[in-house]
Amino acid sequence: MNAPAPAIELRNITKRFGAKVVANKDVCLTANRGEILSILGENGSGKTTLMNMIAGIYFPDEGQIFIDGEEVVIASPKDAFDYKIGMIHQHFKLVDVFSAAENVVLGLNEKEPYNLKTATERVREISEQYGFELDPTKKIYEMSVSEKQTVEIVKVLYRGADILILDEPTAVLTPQETQKLFAVLRRMRDAGKAIIIITHKLHEVLSLSDRVTVLRKGEYAGTVITAETNETQLTEMMVGEKVNLNIHRSEPKDLTPRLEVHHINCSNREGVKMLDDVSFVANAGEILGIAGIAGSGQRELLEAIAGLQRLDSGAVLYNNPQTGKMDNLTTKTPLQIRELGVRLSFVPEDRLGMGLVANMDIVDNMMLRSYRRGHSMFLERKKPKELAEHIIEELQVVTPGASTPVRRLSGGNVQKVLLGREIAASPTVLMAAYPVRGLDIGASHTVYRLLNEQKEKGVAVIFVGEDLDVLLELCDRIMVIGSGHITGTVDARSATKEEIGLLMTKTAAAEDGGESHG
Numbered sequence: 001m002n003a004p005a006p007a008i009e010l011r012n013i014t015k016r017f018g019a020k021v022v023a024n025k026d027v028c029l030t031a032n033r034g035e036i037l038s039i040l041g042e043n044g045s046g047k048t049t050l051m052n053m054i055a056g057i058y059f060p061d062e063g064q065i066f067i068d069g070e071e072v073v074i075a076s077p078k079d080a081f082d083y084k085i086g087m088i089h090q091h092f093k094l095v096d097v098f099s100a101a102e103n104v105v106l107g108l109n110e111k112e113p114y115n116l117k118t119a120t121e122r123v124r125e126i127s128e129q130y131g132f133e134l135d136p137t138k139k140i141y142e143m144s145v146s147e148k149q150t151v152e153i154v155k156v157l158y159r160g161a162d163i164l165i166l167d168e169p170t171a172v173l174t175p176q177e178t179q180k181l182f183a184v185l186r187r188m189r190d191a192g193k194a195i196i197i198i199t200h201k202l203h204e205v206l207s208l209s210d211r212v213t214v215l216r217k218g219e220y221a222g223t224v225i226t227a228e229t230n231e232t233q234l235t236e237m238m239v240g241e242k243v244n245l246n247i248h249r250s251e252p253k254d255l256t257p258r259l260e261v262h263h264i265n266c267s268n269r270e271g272v273k274m275l276d277d278v279s280f281v282a283n284a285g286e287i288l289g290i291a292g293i294a295g296s297g298q299r300e301l302l303e304a305i306a307g308l309q310r311l312d313s314g315a316v317l318y319n320n321p322q323t324g325k326m327d328n329l330t331t332k333t334p335l336q337i338r339e340l341g342v343r344l345s346f347v348p349e350d351r352l353g354m355g356l357v358a359n360m361d362i363v364d365n366m367m368l369r370s371y372r373r374g375h376s377m378f379l380e381r382k383k384p385k386e387l388a389e390h391i392i393e394e395l396q397v398v399t400p401g402a403s404t405p406v407r408r409l410s411g412g413n414v415q416k417v418l419l420g421r422e423i424a425a426s427p428t429v430l431m432a433a434y435p436v437r438g439l440d441i442g443a444s445h446t447v448y449r450l451l452n453e454q455k456e457k458g459v460a461v462i463f464v465g466e467d468l469d470v471l472l473e474l475c476d477r478i479m480v481i482g483s484g485h486i487t488g489t490v491d492a493r494s495a496t497k498e499e500i501g502l503l504m505t506k507t508a509a510a511e512d513g514g515e516s517h518g
Helices: 047-054 077-082 100-105 116-130 145-158 175-190 202-208 231-239 298-305 334-339 362-371 382-394 411-424 441-456 468-474 497-505
Strands: 006-017 021-032 035-040 062-067 070-072 085-088 163-167 194-199 211-216 219-225 256-267 273-284 286-291 313-319 326-328 342-346 429-433 460-464 477-482 485-491
Touching (some): 006 047, 021 047, 035 175, 047 085, 077 085, 100 145, 145 163, 175 202, 194 202, 202 231, 219 231, 286 441, 286 497, 298 429, 362 382, 382 411, 411 429, 441 460, 441 468, 468 497, 477 497, 485 497
Parallel strands (some): 021 219, 035 194, 163 194, 286 477, 429 460
Antiparallel strands (some): 006 062, 062 070, 256 313, 313 326, 477 485
16 A cells, blocks of 8 residues: 655644744644544644644744645745645635625636636536535525535635645534535545544544544644544543642532523524533532533523523523522523622633723722612722722732723733622622633632632632643532533542543534433
């Protein structure tokens, strides 16, 4: 048998963002013609950054790229196209009012004048060749998510791509659509194309790819032949050894159910299910961790509890410590839910987009809560100022003073203000999503201490995190969510990283129906 011909080879690729963030370090990778290569890794392992360098969106700081054995420089998406590389992103770039064929030829710099009839015929030919179901004359706004994705794939094939990169291609598809896509990808592989897929779903990796390259924290962790590996080995490569962080964790006392979530379902605008029959209980006096690959439904879950996300069905019940009664939160407004003591501190990628006003100072941001209560804002200024000063001192917020505009603070300090404001309201349920994202180790430990203090005061703390080591040391129980579906709940004191890693990469479709110990 002849050795496979490398279509593209990366040698020691490094990419930095600023002085601190190393997204990829010395990564080596080869994709051969006539094969499907999966790139596997946890959140933040550098998968998309690496592919963006092949697609010409980013430029590597160090390392070399070879195509068909010759070194090349890819400085722009146009260079990538010239080398027959096409990338299909998670977020489609299509013009809604145009047809499929018009989108395919849009922006093409062909020598002869643009002929829609010829283009439509060519789109039909490509679709038939690989088994796509696509009507070239159909408008994008009339299409399902899977049809839009098909247009994106046909678009790069039309331009002659023979190295295709797909970023999480099944994230938006139903299991049936996924099977259709896989059949098409296998046909493209058999036609000699090199296909690279970024994914985190282990059962898809094992059923589709020929080889798997694993990245861990931006570094190359190894490449294995799919037929010779299994879920356990891949998970171990992906999550690595357990790191001891020495986070203080107290034993939970007097656990009482504070929040009961019953069979909630919710879909996004495209009709894709974001939460699928989710049920769980959060107890007062414990930290419940939520683990999962980014975009598995964590955000929708917290927003559903906070009243910010409309549910298709199901109920969120709150055991009110004041009245001893069960309140149905699904019938209440977000403001009423906040007043009951259910607080959401969400640290999104855009920290200032949620919950803080950039041009206002720290004191005014503290006052945002009291305005709504109908008090005169002039009378209320003293308390928020004391609160702002207390938060600055307690959380070591680096700022010239409480009257500094929030936009002048670093991201980490904005995060502390956001979390401090929610804690200061004496919540009964505190939902903290990614509260240590981007913080240094000292600041992170301050946040862990605060969450533990809340737990000891009898607050039900729900902590969404992306670092498995932190979740295992900080939380009492860890609930794992995959594709909007709870894949298991484990005891954080006895669980392993591999166990959680396997649950994270499971999906509803691959479920064996087994629920791990709770």
